[in-house]
Amino acid sequence: MAGPGALGDFAVVGGAVSAALGAGTLGLGLARRNSRLVDAGRRFVAPMCTAAVLTFVAMEWALFSHDYAIKYVANNVANATPGLFTFTAAWGALEGSIILWVVILCAYVAITMLAFRRRRRDALVSWALLVQYLVCLFFFALMVGPARPFATQSGLIPFDGNGPNPLLQNHPLVAFHPPMLYAGYVGMTIPFSFAIAALITGRFGEGWLADTRRASLIAWGFLTVGIVLGAWWSYEVLGWGGYWGWDPVENASFLPWLTATAFLHSVMVQERRAMLRVWNISLIIATFSLTILGTFLTRSGVINSVHAFSQSDIGPWLLSFLGVIVASGLGLIAWRGDRLRTPGRIDSLVSRESAFLANNLLFAAFALVVLTGTVFPLLVEALNNQQISIGAPYFDRMSLPIGLALLFMMAVAPVLPWRATAGEVLRERLQVPAVCGVVAMAFVVVLGYRGLGPVIAVGLGAFCVAGIVRNFAIAVRARRRAYHERTVPALARTVRSNPRKWGGLVVHTGVVVVAIAIAGSQSWGTRREVQLKKNQTVTIAGHQLTYLGSSIVRSPQKATLKVRVHVRHGGDDFGVYAPAISTFPGSNQGIGTPSVHVGLLNDVYLSLIEAPDDQGRVTLQVGINPLMMWLWLGGGIMAFGTLLCLVPAKRKQPDAVAPPERELATVGAGT
Amino acid sequence: MTRVRWVVTCVAVVVIGLVIVLAASLGRSHDTSGGALVKHPAPAFSLPALGGGKVDLQADAGKVVIINYWNDWCIPCQQELGDLQRLWSTYRTDPLVAYVGIVHDVHAQRDITDYVQTEQITFPVAFDPGERTALAYGVTGQPETFVIDKHGVVRNWISGPIDLAKLESLIEAYKASA
Numbered sequence: 001m002a003g004p005g006a007l008g009d010f011a012v013v014g015g016a017v018s019a020a021l022g023a024g025t026l027g028l029g030l031a032r033r034n035s036r037l038v039d040a041g042r043r044f045v046a047p048m049c050t051a052a053v054l055t056f057v058a059m060e061w062a063l064f065s066h067d068y069a070i071k072y073v074a075n076n077v078a079n080a081t082p083g084l085f086t087f088t089a090a091w092g093a094l095e096g097s098i099i100l101w102v103v104i105l106c107a108y109v110a111i112t113m114l115a116f117r118r119r120r121r122d123a124l125v126s127w128a129l130l131v132q133y134l135v136c137l138f139f140f141a142l143m144v145g146p147a148r149p150f151a152t153q154s155g156l157i158p159f160d161g162n163g164p165n166p167l168l169q170n171h172p173l174v175a176f177h178p179p180m181l182y183a184g185y186v187g188m189t190i191p192f193s194f195a196i197a198a199l200i201t202g203r204f205g206e207g208w209l210a211d212t213r214r215a216s217l218i219a220w221g222f223l224t225v226g227i228v229l230g231a232w233w234s235y236e237v238l239g240w241g242g243y244w245g246w247d248p249v250e251n252a253s254f255l256p257w258l259t260a261t262a263f264l265h266s267v268m269v270q271e272r273r274a275m276l277r278v279w280n281i282s283l284i285i286a287t288f289s290l291t292i293l294g295t296f297l298t299r300s301g302v303i304n305s306v307h308a309f310s311q312s313d314i315g316p317w318l319l320s321f322l323g324v325i326v327a328s329g330l331g332l333i334a335w336r337g338d339r340l341r342t343p344g345r346i347d348s349l350v351s352r353e354s355a356f357l358a359n360n361l362l363f364a365a366f367a368l369v370v371l372t373g374t375v376f377p378l379l380v381e382a383l384n385n386q387q388i389s390i391g392a393p394y395f396d397r398m399s400l401p402i403g404l405a406l407l408f409m410m411a412v413a414p415v416l417p418w419r420a421t422a423g424e425v426l427r428e429r430l431q432v433p434a435v436c437g438v439v440a441m442a443f444v445v446v447l448g449y450r451g452l453g454p455v456i457a458v459g460l461g462a463f464c465v466a467g468i469v470r471n472f473a474i475a476v477r478a479r480r481r482a483y484h485e486r487t488v489p490a491l492a493r494t495v496r497s498n499p500r501k502w503g504g505l506v507v508h509t510g511v512v513v514v515a516i517a518i519a520g521s522q523s524w525g526t527r528r529e530v531q532l533k534k535n536q537t538v539t540i541a542g543h544q545l546t547y548l549g550s551s552i553v554r555s556p557q558k559a560t561l562k563v564r565v566h567v568r569h570g571g572d573d574f575g576v577y578a579p580a581i582s583t584f585p586g587s588n589q590g591i592g593t594p595s596v597h598v599g600l601l602n603d604v605y606l607s608l609i610e611a612p613d614d615q616g617r618v619t620l621q622v623g624i625n626p627l628m629m630w631l632w633l634g635g636g637i638m639a640f641g642t643l644l645c646l647v648p649a650k651r652k653q654p655d656a657v658a659p660p661e662r663e664l665a666t667v668g669a670g671t
Numbered sequence: 672m673t674r675v676r677w678v679v680t681c682v683a684v685v686v687i688g689l690v691i692v693l694a695a696s697l698g699r700s701h702d703t704s705g706g707a708l709v710k711h712p713a714p715a716f717s718l719p720a721l722g723g724g725k726v727d728l729q730a731d732a733g734k735v736v737i738i739n740y741w742n743d744w745c746i747p748c749q750q751e752l753g754d755l756q757r758l759w760s761t762y763r764t765d766p767l768v769a770y771v772g773i774v775h776d777v778h779a780q781r782d783i784t785d786y787v788q789t790e791q792i793t794f795p796v797a798f799d800p801g802e803r804t805a806l807a808y809g810v811t812g813q814p815e816t817f818v819i820d821k822h823g824v825v826r827n828w829i830s831g832p833i834d835l836a837k838l839e840s841l842i843e844a845y846k847a848s849a
């Protein structure tokens with residue numbers, strides 16, 4: 001009888017065949033300039049997407065029906081696994097993660113096709129679809145070959161499965177972090193495919209940028225949210241006390257984010273001044289290549305990481321794919337040669353385009369620093385056969401000056417006009433924000449906070465936010481005067497008139513909040529390991545912690561050892577918190593679950609290190625982590641800003657009066 | 672050569688170098704766990720035993736030795752307990768086989784004593800108070816089992832519960848080997 005395995009295998013092969021036929025027909029149509037073949041080639045998108053959805057449905061069916069004849073199911077769920085984690089097990093291991101990748105990729109392809117339905121015979125769109133087909137074909141081929149999700153057991157079928165990796169069944173965030181990250185990674189396929197199409201068709205002007213602006217933003221937004229959720233997961237679930245460890249796989253998600261962020265800024269220079277064409281195409285090729293590099297690092301077994309899937313055979317496939325992408329991209333750029341270059345030149349060093357160029361160089365330098373730190377151990381191992389590890393100190397030291405320089409650029413660039421700036425204008429626009437920055441620095445020093453890096457970060461952050469507020473206030477005032485509107489409608493309509501610009505500035509505000517939270521939490525926190533007897537109290541950074549006792553909670557899914565700790569601060573009673581360690585059937589790992597009192601200024605972070613010993617003493621790691629709530633809030637602000645950027649601009653009223661400081665336009669300046 | 676092509680060539684050289692490094696890393700072992708000990712001499716230890724005395728690996732030279740790292744609060748350890756007890760019953764009189772269960776975290780010695788009595792465990796149990804032995808064996812969790820041959824070389828590392836039949840066949844094979 002046909003079961004989920006048969007359906008899944010059928011769907012995977014069906015998807016691969018559809019992608020291959022689509023690519024073949026479309027390629028032939030484009031080569032022969034035959035519009036009937038091009039049309040026919042497009043029609044394979046529907047069966048390919050259906051196949052991807054069916055593959056996912058088959059996997060969920062197999063997981064929920066506990067079809068242990070399928071190896072993936074036997075290895076990743078158990079009878080006692082709760083429904084949520086049974087559902088998320090679909091992407092909890094290598095083969096399933098490829099299914100999720102393909103489903104998201106097909107969704108992007110389908111949405112792109114729908115969005116361009118009126119330009120279906122446009123060569124640029126057709127070549128982009130061909131590239132998308134080829135990327136889909138590669139991932140379907142992975143599922144046909146080395147990462148077959150529906151492979152069956154060779155021996156006896158077990159009565160119960162191993163259950164998900166314990167780390168993946170300890171917190172509901174597993175339902176959000178990987179899909180968000182994948183939506184970011186995979187979304188980069190769309191601008192990449194259009195960049196390649198632009199190179200092939202020779203239409204490397206500004207058209208392909210406008211066509212992919214939304215796709216790039218959506219992918220970037222998902223990647224941002226995915227990274228922030230990953231940090232949150234690390235903090236709330238992994239229990240080591242931090243949120244970012246410069247783990248190679250964390251770096252692998254950060255690298256494409258850096259290049260994509262640079263891309264989002266530099267496209268504005270091309271849109272406005274028709275410059276940086278080679279740079280923009282290179283950036284998006286680099287971004288897509290880095291997403292594949294990240295996939296390779298996670299799935300090839302070349303690195304040890306909490307994120308890494310078990311060693312598999314897909315490493316050589318992914319590496320070859322990476323090679324093909326880079327070779328195609330570089331080959332096409334070389335083929336087009338200097339025809340890609342534009343005659344435009346930067347007129348003045350003090351201009352918006354100069355600032356964007358500087359910001360791009362900083363992002364590129366940041367990416368290079370992170371890439372070097374990530375692959376250097378592999379280089380040393382290849383050359384010297386020595387295993388070395390590059391840890392947080394390298395990354396922290398290198399990223400601090402680049403991060404501060406980026407904050408400075410973020411404060412200055414939005415107020416610079418295009419082409420050139422008079423010194424007087426610059427002074428007028430920067431004076432108040434700069435004073436705010438200095439006052440903010442003085443304020444935190446007076447409050448007793450020390451450290452050059454974080455104090456400068458606060459100053460630059462205030463400088464930046466004050467600039468944004470001033471910019472917005474001027475725009476609202478101009479609108480009120482021009483249309484005689486009241487303040488609140490004027491606020492809303494100012495945003496509505498150019499959501500891309502104001503959304504971008506909201507993202508900047510989010511970045512400032514995140515940057516200050518990172519700087520503060522890294523520099524002003526306290527972390528201690530304490531051993532406590534029952535009813536013993538310890539005071540850490542003004543917080544009194546009393547160990548009340550422990551208990552074991554057993555369920556079919558797991559056994560959890562919890563210790564209860566009463567937390568107080570001065571006269572405030574924060575309540576009882578219960579950090580825990582859980583063990584799961586079929587796994588030998590003890591999984592710590594921290595317990596966190598979330599506060600506006602400080603988190604009290606409790607993590608159980610050792611269970612009660614023979615004298616009843618527990619060992620706890622206690623962290624007083626400042627500004628953590630602001631880190632997550634900053635991520636939320638960035639996500640909100642990205643959404644705002646995606647809102648279509650309201651058409652200007654015919655009698656609109658240009659606001660006096662139109663040149664203040666920033667992120668949305670190209671519209 | 673145009674400027675763009677010159678830059679592309681430079682980038683291509685760097686990328687080719689990176690791909691070669693990544694390709695060279697494929698298939699290499701990056702294992703820092705107990706698996707890295709396989710085919711290497713087993714680190715020596717002498718540990719306090721439950722009920723007094725010492726458990727010394729050197730004293731078992733020439734035997735096939737099974738070392739199992741466990742704990743009373745770990746579910747997989749509880750799952751494999753019956754099998755380990757059966758294994759011990761099978762080989763307790765075999766002069767060519769030795770077995771030790773090591774409790775390596777600073778967990779309650781008294782709890783283990785109670786647990787051993789309640790569960791009627793008779794196999795030898797040792798404590799690793801400073802976790803030095805666990806560190807030497809690259810133990811990161813419980814249970815982890817090591818099979819050491821007659822020459823003192825680690826032949827197998829089992830992470831998670833054991834498969835009794837498989838473990839017995841390994842022991843027989845190592846007993847029979849020269």
